[in-house]
Amino acid sequence: MASVLAPRLFVTLAALAFATSSASAQTLQKTAGFPERNISIIVPYGPGGGSDQVARAWGTAMQKVTGVAYQVENKDGGGGLAALPDFLARPKDGYTLLQHTDALASAEAAKQIDFKLGVEVLPLCITQATFSQLYIRPSETRFKDWASLLAYAKAKPGEVSLANIGVEGSMEVVQVQALEEAAGIKLKQISFDKPSERYAALLGGHTDVLFEQPGDVIKFLEAGQMKPVLSLLPDRPDAYKDVAALKDSGLGSVQSLQRIRAFWIHKDVPADRRAYLEKACEIAYNSPEFQTFNTQQLMHLSRSYYNASDSIPLLKNMIATYQKYMK
């Protein structure tokens, strides 16, 4: 597991590389006086969480590019949907942006929202995209890797418990559903709504397996308290060469669903302002500060930036997959 220690070195190197880059701290010429005042980012989750952190890090980077401050407004609840009415009601002038995750795509698939992504609400950019893994305790004696876990789960259907998010149609549930179907196993999924409770359940021995993204549990990996057994990616990423992936486990048919964190804007915002913010997002994403932040969260292990036009096919693909499993 020495490979997971690489991020620390990578952070240093990335910071050095970007610090010497001429593109760093680049500012963008305003477009017809826009922006002239602070911009609000509505975050549909509480302070301190992954979404809040990425919104604040991105806001700080955007401030350097656009010259105005970005204020984070946390409006949590309803699985991220409680923030939407307020976002939709704000003036369409480019001074209000929405930060949201793949939960928005899942909500469209479940017909929980009355607007279409990419039509009424447009992605500005995706600044984080990452894959998920299954983790066990290193002290686990019944299984030690994916092959033995699979054999155990097949021998004792429904006995292996998995700490996961319980929201029907969420990326987490759909991904595990697809895995169970392809592998021919049945896991006992336990619905934890708070990440800390999920992690404590695995560490405390109350559940056997954890479904999570590597960046969120890096500290447990570095401390040797959790061990990845399966990367839900077609091929093994460089940092996890010793961990099974989908193709080499005979699970090539399972589509790898990503955890994305994106910034959104309303379609009625004037096109020149949208274009300005899209460009600013790209510069902010590439800034040393944001790259350091993203690398700390292991976002460098797979592609984590999508501009506005690249985001739409990715989202459509996700929505189609969610719909398939919701039927």
Next chain:
Amino acid sequence: MVDFLNGTIALFGDPLNAALFAGAVLFGLVFSIIPGLGPVTLATILLPFLAHLTAAQAIMILAVIYCIGVYGGAVSAILFNIPGGPENAPTAFDGYPMAQQGRAGKAIGAAITCSAIGGTVSAVMMMVGTAYLAQWAIRAFGPPEVFALIFFGLSVSAAVGADTVWKGFLSVCLGLLIGTIGTDPAGGMARFHFGQNYLMAGVNFIPLILGFFAISEVFIQGRSMALGIHVPPKIGIEFPSLKEFWQLKLAIFRSTMVGFFCGMLPGIGATLAAFMSYAEAVRWSRHPERFGRGEIEGVAASETANNAATGGAMIPLLALGLPGGALTAVMVGAFQMHGIEPGPMVLITSKDLVWMVFVAMFFANLCILGLGYLETRMVVHLLRIPFSLLAPTIVLVAVIGAYGVRNLLLDVWVMVIAGIIGFIMRRSGYSMAGVVLGVILGDLGESAFVKSMQLLDYDLFAFFGRPICAILIVAGFVSLGFSLRRGLKRAPAR
């Protein structure tokens, strides 16, 4: 001891660190008095600035804000029935009636002293046992044990503040019902949301307590004034005597343990600590009927426990990287901002940081004592303001507080509706404390119950196969039986 001394020198030997400590104490106090602002808001406002400080300074500031913030909301809860934060809500159950009876000084004095004792003792326990206790807590307490603990707390909630036990039960049931509004904790299905996305998030707790306590009180006092029967509260700046504190010794000890323990459980934190400790104070009291009507032990239980939870909550955060609540989650963000992942390695690789934080929390809790006494001498006199002038201010602060939680107007409406319902219920002898206990314990209890059922293959009797669960559930049923017996005994007399 050497670590403690080194931490003290690092904190107070450096003028910048000392100044940051003092600033955190002061701002923490100011922000925690206003509902809806609170320590979490202050922490998130400060977060970008903390990037420019060292990691030790940043975490120290947040830890101090946490300790002070948990106490600060007690004063407004006692004087005006406006809990500064949800963790101060049980303080209002008895603190406000005490203020109305001319015992505001005693209530605030008890709140200050108990907060300081609870916080300081928990800081010492945190220093001694972080590494070991964190592992023990997460192993011993899974979802079934958490559910059993909450059931145990809920089993006495009917005894608080209502005219009869039956009205107490109905009050708790209303609270449990309100707690079911919103997304269910298992499958994420929306319940009772009437097609409103806002309600999918459930009814936020802060507007609810502002409505039930502050707004309903404005209605009740307004009615008294309209009928010409309004009696202004007496001003009492007399502090509790040493004898009174000595009588509270067991309550303070029990509440420190309950608070510290609740703080250690991820996802539980200071709010549940205060509620659970209050419930235990009712259970162990010889006069449970006095609770909700101005019992000093109620204030002591709540305030001891919420501060004791701060030390407890730092244990899973520092030892395992598991934040127990919103403010400790912000601390994780601050750690990561400085390239540090809180977890077992922090205790080894960042020992200086950890001890400076421990020491800062220890002294922040001691500061509560000094600052609190100074503050009390001044703020009690606010009760001299005629209610006709005080009422609009209370409503204004409550509206700001309700709106400020999520910047949603819906929360202001929730507060107003809760105020009207609270007014009617209080006049009919129902218990607002019972409703609020039902909401907070029901919400957490349902979440723990759902997980337990999934883990135990939907076998209810499996709870009794786990020793801690079995003891807590049996004790809860016994407690419930006593409440019912008391209700049946009193019924014929009424």
